[in-house]
Amino acid sequence: MEKKELPAGLDKAVTGFERYLTGERARSEHTVRAYLSDLSSLLAYAAGEGITDPAGLELGTLRRWLGSQSEAGASRSTLARRAATARTFTSWALREELIETDPSLRLQAPKRDGSLPGVLQQQQLARLLADLNEAAKDGDPMALRNRAMVELLYATGVRVGELAGLDVDDLDPDRRTLRVLGKGNKERTVPYGLPAALAVDDWLRRGRGKLAAADSGPALFLGARGRRVDQRQVRSVVKGLFEALGDTSATGPHSLRHTAATHLLDGGADLRAVQEILGHSSLATTQIYTHVSVDRLRRSYQQAHPRA
Incomplete structure (x- = not known):
């Protein structure tokens, strides 16, 4: 730099x-x-x-x-x-003894904006995945790849950099788990469901071989020229899909991570289990998603309860 x-x-x-x-x-x-x-x-x-x-x-x-x-x-x-x-x-x-006292101990800064992360509602997610399934019907390798990437992002809540860094042998298809190398080179194992498993399998069977090149290596997801997909490409794909929906505050791959965490908690998942899945070092980081779930619960209550 x-x-x-x-x-x-x-x-x-x-x-x-x-x-x-x-x-x-x-x-x-x-x-x-x-x-x-x-x-x-x-x-x-x-x-x-x-x-x-x-x-x-x-x-x-x-x-x-x-x-x-x-x-x-x-x-x-x-x-x-x-x-x-x-x-x-x-x-x-x-x-490192470059200074004698730490001048930042009494440094205060404004608290971060308290806005909640954008998440997809179940109906929005269903529409997005339906569009991806339709696009993948004719076996276009890029469409197969995009569907598999989005299914895996939502199924596991992995970060976009973690997704781009995946190798084929990071998958355990029999157990439907994924080995992820996260922040600080910390490795974790994340489960994924049947829809993601089917989408990834379809990409490996019908799509990856059409894009693979001599320098593809073991990368799970490839770009149009056969090299490992990069974060910018993933962000571009997801941004386009969200723009096509037209009615969501979600903006990029991280919103799929937010969505996965929120839907897990909405479904009754234990907070510490979600922490482990997301690879958060602190439970406090995961707890923001409980606020998202409460916000969704409050909206549902206000819309449905006769005396709300």
Whole structure:
């Protein structure tokens, strides 16, 4: 990643922090890029105040930096993320003895927006899958692939990066389970249902071989040129499907993850089981979906109860 030109002391700290994220923390390339973008913004602001190394960072600098971001129109969720980046960096810098005290301990940022994630209703999901089934009838390999990807995204709640990284031998068709390599290189096993199993099997039997090329390797899902499908392609497919529905707040593959979690809880699944399926390290992260379910329950009550 190209960094803004910084004083040598700050630039050296960025390099060390990047090694920490990719090595010790095993963060994904996308996550590292986001951290470094936020950090470069902070340190460029600090350099503008005459700070040349991390030891010069003070709480006031961090607050003024966030204030400048707010004045520039950054959302509450963006400000919260950037404050979290600052805390992660200064905590690391303290451990590395680049600073004597952590200036971010009293740093406060706006809470993230409380909006609930967009999810598909059962009827919307049924329409989407019906369209995918219709498109796959003639055996077009891309249509077979798209149906299998969407069925698997919904069946397992995997992240789009996890889906793109799947290999054929990550599937256990007999047990209908999937081996997933998640954040921090943590491996988990996720079950999937019969519709997803049939869609994936159809893709492997009738579709994948038509797209496979010499450099396909073991990738489960392939692009038009035979290489492993990338996240951008998956997002484009799902975005187009949601736009075709026309009546949903869902926007991309992550909405299928939200939908899977919400429907599991609506169906009575245990919260900790959903945590394990989604690969959340903290139960608190999973609990947002209980709010989604309660919101759906409240709407149903208001629509159906005579005295609502």
